[in-house]
Amino acid sequence: xxxxFWGLLSSPIIGLSPMDGVTDASMRFVAKKYGQPDIIYTEFxxxxxxxxxxxxxxxxxxxxxxxxxxxxERPVIAQIFGSDPESFYEAAKICxxxxxxxIDINMGCxxxxxxxxxxxxxxxxxxxxxxxxxxxxRRGAGDLPxxxxxxxxxxxxxxxxxxxxxxxxxxxVAMHGRSFKQLYSGEADWEILLQAAEVxxxxxxxxxxxxxxxxxxxxxxxxxxxxxxxxxEIDLTGKMDGVLIGREAxxxxxxxxxxxxxPTVEEKLRVAVEQAKKYQELFNENYDELHYQFFPMRKHxxxxxxxxxxxxxxxxxxxxxxxxxxxEIMVEEFLEExxxxx
Ligand SMILES: Cc1cc2nc3c(=O)[nH]c(=O)nc-3n(C[C@H](O)[C@H](O)[C@H](O)COP(=O)(O)O)c2cc1C
Numbered sequence: 001x002x003x004x005f006w007g008l009l010s011s012p013i014i015g016l017s018p019m020d021g022v023t024d025a026s027m028r029f030v031a032k033k034y035g036q037p038d039i040i041y042t043e044f045x046x047x048x049x050x051x052x053x054x055x056x057x058x059x060x061x062x063x064x065x066x067x068x069x070x071x072x073e074r075p076v077i078a079q080i081f082g083s084d085p086e087s088f089y090e091a092a093k094i095c096x097x098x099x100x101x102x103i104d105i106n107m108g109c110x111x112x113x114x115x116x117x118x119x120x121x122x123x124x125x126x127x128x129x130x131x132x133x134x135x136x137x138r139r140g141a142g143d144l145p146x147x148x149x150x151x152x153x154x155x156x157x158x159x160x161x162x163x164x165x166x167x168x169x170x171x172x173v174a175m176h177g178r179s180f181k182q183l184y185s186g187e188a189d190w191e192i193l194l195q196a197a198e199v200x201x202x203x204x205x206x207x208x209x210x211x212x213x214x215x216x217x218x219x220x221x222x223x224x225x226x227x228x229x230x231x232x233e234i235d236l237t238g239k240m241d242g243v244l245i246g247r248e249a250x251x252x253x254x255x256x257x258x259x260x261x262x263p264t265v266e267e268k269l270r271v272a273v274e275q276a277k278k279y280q281e282l283f284n285e286n287y288d289e290l291h292y293q294f295f296p297m298r299k300h301x302x303x304x305x306x307x308x309x310x311x312x313x314x315x316x317x318x319x320x321x322x323x324x325x326x327x328e329i330m331v332e333e334f335l336e337e338x339x340x341x342x
Contacts (some may be wrong), residue, residue, distance in 0.1 A: 002138070004145035005039075005101050006171040006206055012143045012224035013242025014256050015174070016249055017210055018104075018149070025068040027255040027300060030280035031249060032073050034072035034263075035256030038242070040073045041149070044068060047082035056262055057328050065283055067098055075101035081127060082107060083118035085136035092140025099153040103141050107150040108176055110183045121180035124154040127164050130335045145151060147172040149210075149244075152178045152192050159240045162196045166203035173200050174244050176209040188212045190226075190234050197240045206241040218258040251303025265308045265338075269331045272304035276324035294322050294337065301327060310338055 016023060016031050018041035023031075028040050045066050069076045078095040079136045082088060088105070095103050109129060111118030115123065123130040123198065148170055153161055156179055165173050175196055177188030188211025197207040209226075216231075217225040224236045226243060236243070248255050251272070254263050263271070277298045301318040305311045308322045314334045321327045 001169045001171055001204065002141070002143060002145045003171045004143070006145050006147070008040055009206070009242075011238075011241045012218055012258070013038045013206065013208060014056075014216060015208060015244045016041065016173075016256060016260060017241065017244035017246035018043055018106075019246050020044055021296065022250065022299070024066070024279070024296070025070065025073075026275050026297075027250075028073050028076075029070050029278050030271060030275045031253040032070075033075060033253070035249065035253035036258075037245075037256040039075055040069075041075060041077045041104055042069065042100075043272050044081045044109065045081040046269045047080040047091035048084055048087040050080065050094055051087060056233060063214055067095075068282060069100075077102040077104045077147070079104040079106055080137075081106035081114065081119050083122060083126075083133070086131040088133050089136040089140040092137045092144075092146070095144055096140070096144055097286070100144065101309070102145045102147060102171075103137060104149055105137055106145045107148050108180075110151075110180050113203075115180060121151055121154060123151065124158065124161050124180060127161065130164065131168065132144075134170070145171040147174070148176040149176075151176050152179055152196060154295065157189070157192045157195075159195075159199065162199040166200050166205070169203055170205045172206040172208065172241075174208040174210055175200075177209065187228070187230055190228070190232075194236075194239055201241070208242045208244050209236065209240045210244040210246070213243050215255065215260075216243060216245075216246055216258065217260070227270075249308060251300055266335055268304050269335065272301055272318075273324065273328045273331050275300060275304075276321075276327040280324045294324075297321075310334065323330075 014037050016037045020043045023043050043066050053063050078100040080091050092103050107123040114120040118126050177193045192207045200207050212229040213226050214229045215227040227233050254261050284292050302315050305315040317330050
């Protein structure tokens, strides 16, 4: 088993979950700086797309933006998706060249188109191909560790799937507590995740639970408790190695911390400005006016401007911002007018 950086991490591990269109390099930069997660994944990129784009020498393609990262993010893991083992082999070689610390295979994306073609959560159905995909990725990855992020099953919780993952002797498995069929409905099932963790950890793999985490509580060195979005507190100490947090980290990198730090409104807003500036710096450089777009940044701004007096008005304004300079002016004006919040 190629453990790489996974072997150096001690429990509890808190990671930023990959989110396509969300966890871009600017979001991850800020998440690492203010949330200090132990691990970070890129948004997923197509294995087949990656090697084809590389082969035709298309250096302007947006896929290279999706694989940008800052040194401060390390250990940083490239996540790839698809269904063709040879494409995973080729894509893994490119991830090595790009200097990533690890490669993760997406075996959980519920996009119906991708699933039907046998990629993402479709690999849970086709266990034989899932095995081949893991093996091909390992061949391409050389010394880099290859992990898997998946769901509890396709139609329903699937212990056969957990057994296969255990047999593959992976350094780490992250699992979202919903089946493919559930998409994002209902609640993540942490009882099922605890059962899967037992099977998978017996193989020596680290197990990271995922789904609806709103807060982590790490009172002592080894302890790991979570509070879910529905308010349930679950003690995972000694039963899982860590958790991944996705949606709750939007506009809230502090949720990834282990010390329950709560930022002030001023701090939140200044970090929003910092992320907007980073976004502009990272993604504007290779683009002309026509191709560079600021609006993907707006959803992050909306999440930073939440839950305090006057946030509704500020949020509305921020939704019209076209660049980081405008964001800064709006935030400075708001802070000037709302001195009591500082
Ligand atoms: C907008 C969005 C994009 C996502 N993209 C990815 C992805 O690229 N790769 C992946 O493994 N999971 C992806 N996910 C799933 C998340 O990583 C995570 O498993 C899921 O949101 C449940 O965790 P949470 O409740 O903490 O958000 C995505 C989720 C969302 C909401």
